[in-house]
Structure formats: C-alpha cells, structure tokens
Amino acid sequence: MRFAKTFLSVFLLLLVSSTSATGKFEVHDAWVREAPPKTNVTAAYLTLYNHSLRVYTLARLSSPDFKRVEMHRTEQHDNMTKMLPVPQVILNSKDHIVFQPGGMHLMLIDPKKRFRVGDNITLTLFFTDEGSTENSIEISLPVKKAMVDNSHGMHHNQHDSHSHQH
Amino acid sequence: MLADIVVLFTHNCLLRQSASAQKKDAQYKLPAVNYRAIIHRMSKLVKITLSLIISILLIGVAAYFFAQQNTNATPGSKARLMPPKPLTAFQLTAHDLKPLNIERLKGKWTLLFFGYTHCPDVCPTTLTELAQVSQQLPPDVLSNTQFVLVSVDPQRDSPKSLAEYVSYFDESFLAATGSITALTAFARQLDSKFDLETDPVGEPVVNHSSAMLLIDPQARYYARFKAPHYAEEIRTQYLTLRNRYSPTSP
Numbered sequence: 001m002r003f004a005k006t007f008l009s010v011f012l013l014l015l016v017s018s019t020s021a022t023g024k025f026e027v028h029d030a031w032v033r034e035a036p037p038k039t040n041v042t043a044a045y046l047t048l049y050n051h052s053l054r055v056y057t058l059a060r061l062s063s064p065d066f067k068r069v070e071m072h073r074t075e076q077h078d079n080m081t082k083m084l085p086v087p088q089v090i091l092n093s094k095d096h097i098v099f100q101p102g103g104m105h106l107m108l109i110d111p112k113k114r115f116r117v118g119d120n121i122t123l124t125l126f127f128t129d130e131g132s133t134e135n136s137i138e139i140s141l142p143v144k145k146a147m148v149d150n151s152h153g154m155h156h157n158q159h160d161s162h163s164h165q166h
Numbered sequence: 167m168l169a170d171i172v173v174l175f176t177h178n179c180l181l182r183q184s185a186s187a188q189k190k191d192a193q194y195k196l197p198a199v200n201y202r203a204i205i206h207r208m209s210k211l212v213k214i215t216l217s218l219i220i221s222i223l224l225i226g227v228a229a230y231f232f233a234q235q236n237t238n239a240t241p242g243s244k245a246r247l248m249p250p251k252p253l254t255a256f257q258l259t260a261h262d263l264k265p266l267n268i269e270r271l272k273g274k275w276t277l278l279f280f281g282y283t284h285c286p287d288v289c290p291t292t293l294t295e296l297a298q299v300s301q302q303l304p305p306d307v308l309s310n311t312q313f314v315l316v317s318v319d320p321q322r323d324s325p326k327s328l329a330e331y332v333s334y335f336d337e338s339f340l341a342a343t344g345s346i347t348a349l350t351a352f353a354r355q356l357d358s359k360f361d362l363e364t365d366p367v368g369e370p371v372v373n374h375s376s377a378m379l380l381i382d383p384q385a386r387y388y389a390r391f392k393a394p395h396y397a398e399e400i401r402t403q404y405l406t407l408r409n410r411y412s413p414t415s416p
Contacts, residue, residue: 038327
C-alpha cells in the first residue's frame with residue numbers, strides 16, 4: 001500500500017514534468033495596442049504562466065506580422081521616463097510574469113500593414129529550459145484600443161482575450 | 167495659544183530649577199537621588215503643569231503627523247508651485263503649423279507633457295488617460311482647457327504627423343515640436359529635460375521627463391503632476407487647483 005502511494009506520486013511527478021510544450025504555458029489577458037497613425041511601433045501585453053516544474057527563459061520572440069519583436073521595460077523615476085531593453089525574462093516554475101502598460105511590454109516594430117481593432121496578431125515566444133532545449137508557443141492576440149479603467153494601472157482588457165498553444 | 171506656551175515654558179524652567187535645587191540638597195544628604203521623593207514633594211501645581219507639558223507635546227507630535235498625512239491626501243497640494251513661475255518667450259511649431267508660443271498659452275489652462283510618437287507604451291497610455299480627462303471635465307472647464315503633447319523627437323515627428331497622431335486620441339488635442347535648442351530651453355523652463363540616444367540596432371532612443379505640467383491662463387508654470395498618470399487623479403488635482411485659483415494672488 002505504501003509502495004503504491006510512493007509509486008503514484010513519482011509517476012505523477014514524472015507525468016507532469018514530461019508533459020510536452022502544450023500545457024506548460026498559459027497566456028491570459030493578451031492584447032495588442034492599436035497603433036495610432038504615424039508610428040511604426042506599438043506594444044503587446046499579456047500574462048504568461050509557467051505551469052511546469054521547470055524554469056524557462058524567454059529570450060526570443062517573433063511575429064510574421066512585424067519585422068521585430070523586443071521586450072522592453074518602461075521605467076519612471078527621478079522624473080524621467082526611459083524605455084530599457086529586457087534581453088531575457090526568467091519564468092520560474094509555477095510562476096507567472098506580467099507584461100502591462102507602463103511596465104514590461106512587448107514592443108512590436110515595423111508592422112507589415114496597419115493593424116486595426118478587430119485584427120489579430122500572431123506572436124511566437126521561444127523558451128529555453130535549463131538544458132537549453134528550445135520550446136515555442138504561438139499565440140494570437142487581438143488588436144484593441146486601450147481603455148482607461150478606473151482602478152490604477154489596470155488597463156488591460158480582460159475576459160475576452162484568448163490564446164492557443166502548439 | 168502662544169501665551170499659554172510661554173507660561174508653560176516658564177513653568178517648566180522654574181520646575182527644572184526647583185528640581186535641580188532639590189537634587190543638590192539631596193546630593194548633600196544622600197549619595198543617590200531619590201526621584202520618587204522629589205516627585206512626592208512637588209506641589210500640585212507643578213504636577214499639573216508637568217502633565218500639561220507632556221500632553222501638549224504628545225498632541226503636538228500627533229497633530230504634526232496627522233497634518234503630514236492630510237497634505238498627502240489633499241489632491242494638488244503637493245503639485246502646486248509656490249509661487250507660479252511666469253514662462254519666458256519660446257517658440258515651437260504646433261501640429262496646425264501655427265506657432266506654439268506664450269500667446270497661445272494665455273487665456274487657457276494647459277496640461278502639457280513631453281513625449282514622442284515612436285513610443286509604444288507610456289506615451290499612448292498617457293494620451294489615453296488624458297482623453298479620458300477631457301471627456302470627463304465639465305463643459306465650462308473643458309472650454310478653456312487645452313492638452314498639449316510636446317514631441318522631443320523632431321527628427322521623426324513633423325508637425326503634420328503629430329496632428330494625425332494626437333487627433334487619434336482626441337480631436338481637440340494639440341501637439342508641437344521644434345528645434346532641439348528650442349525644445350531644450352522650453353523644457354528647462356518647466357523643470358523638464360530629455361535626451362536622445364541610439365540603441366545598438368541604430369534606432370533612436372528617447373528619454374524624457376515624465377511629469378505632467380499645468381500652465382495657468384497667465385502662461386505661468388503653475389503645477390506639476392508626477393507620473394504615472396491616471397485620468398482620475400489628473401482630473402481631481404486639476405479641478406482642485408482651479409477652484410482655489412485666484413488670478414491676482416500668487
């Protein structure tokens with residue numbers, strides 16, 4: 001009986017840790033800010049969950065809809081606003097990271113066309129684990145007009161964003 | 167109140183003198199000072215005075231901290247410049263190709279901030295918040311309020327492109343830019359600054375002051391609001407400052 005218990009826990013542990021890329025990551029509240037006219041940049045926001053028992057590094061992003069995708073962080077202190085490049089983000093096991101207005105964001109540079117509200121943008125996130133194996137997920141983000149929410153700092157559009165993973 | 171304090175202070179001094187006198191006496195008789203005995207020997211008046219002093223001190227400290235908290239809670243109280251700083255002549259080009267100068271600031275309240283259009287995150291966020299402010303202001307206030315984005319990236323932001331950019335957020339918004347020299351001098355008048363760098367890929371990087379500046383209808387730099395900017399806070403602070411405003415007093 002005791003053995004059965006041990007076996008079951010070891011088995012479950014193995015099962016969880018050996019799950020394929022699907023299910024390891026989950027994306028919530030993903031959206032892309034509709035770019036105002038006369039600018040070639042905009043930002044994407046999302047919350048990224050790591051459900052796995054491994055630590056992943058997010059260091060590369062790409063999109064068929066933009067020439068470049070970079071991670072940046074808006075920093076506001078001493079009355080200066082700076083946008084600092086973020087070369088990589090560590091995503092701990094059972095943890096999540098938030099990309100949101102005024103904080104860390106995905107900067108989308110040089111769109112293939114002007115994306116408007118109602119369009120969707122495809123984004124691929126590349127992760128490496130401790131063993132340097134690369135995993136990727138592809139997500140689809142709706143283009144939205146930013147809206148002001150009266151609760152501070154919560155500008156993301158909830159409930160209606162979606163994602164799918166490969 | 168002041169008289170009370172003087173009286174109490176005098177009492178305190180007398181009390182100290184009598185206490186030290188007693189102390190001296192005690193030193194002749196006993197090696198250790200018996201404070202309990204001293205307190206016991208104090209007159210009722212002295213005891214009351216001492217209690218009063220301690221109470222007043224305690225209340226004073228409490229009142230000080232309360233006042234501090236209150237200052238933080240009052241919108242606009244920290245943002246206001248004392249006294250307002252009259253702006254000196256400057257000339258930028260507005261989105262409508264007309265000059266943005268002192269004359270254009272006179273007669274209206276101006277909420278102004280520095281930014282640039284190739285800014286993916288914070289500038290559109292601030293403009294979205296300002297659009298919200300504009301929508302929520304009472305009509306009589308809105309009619310003499312103008313919102314201005316000053317682009318510190320004149321190489322990429324022409325007045326014409328700025329016009330399209332700001333009107334995306336609100337048709338009434340103004341934008342302006344100018345030479346680096348003109349922009350630097352104007353920013354300095356508003357305790358603001360910016361710098362232009364180039365990232366490793368060769369893309370320009372623009373760093374700029376994040377505060378929102380309020381200019382009164384006499385073209386005086388009147389208040390500054392710290393980032394991050396939220397519509398609700400800007401609106402409340404602005405309305406509070408306006409309500410207390412008197413054009414004649416500083």
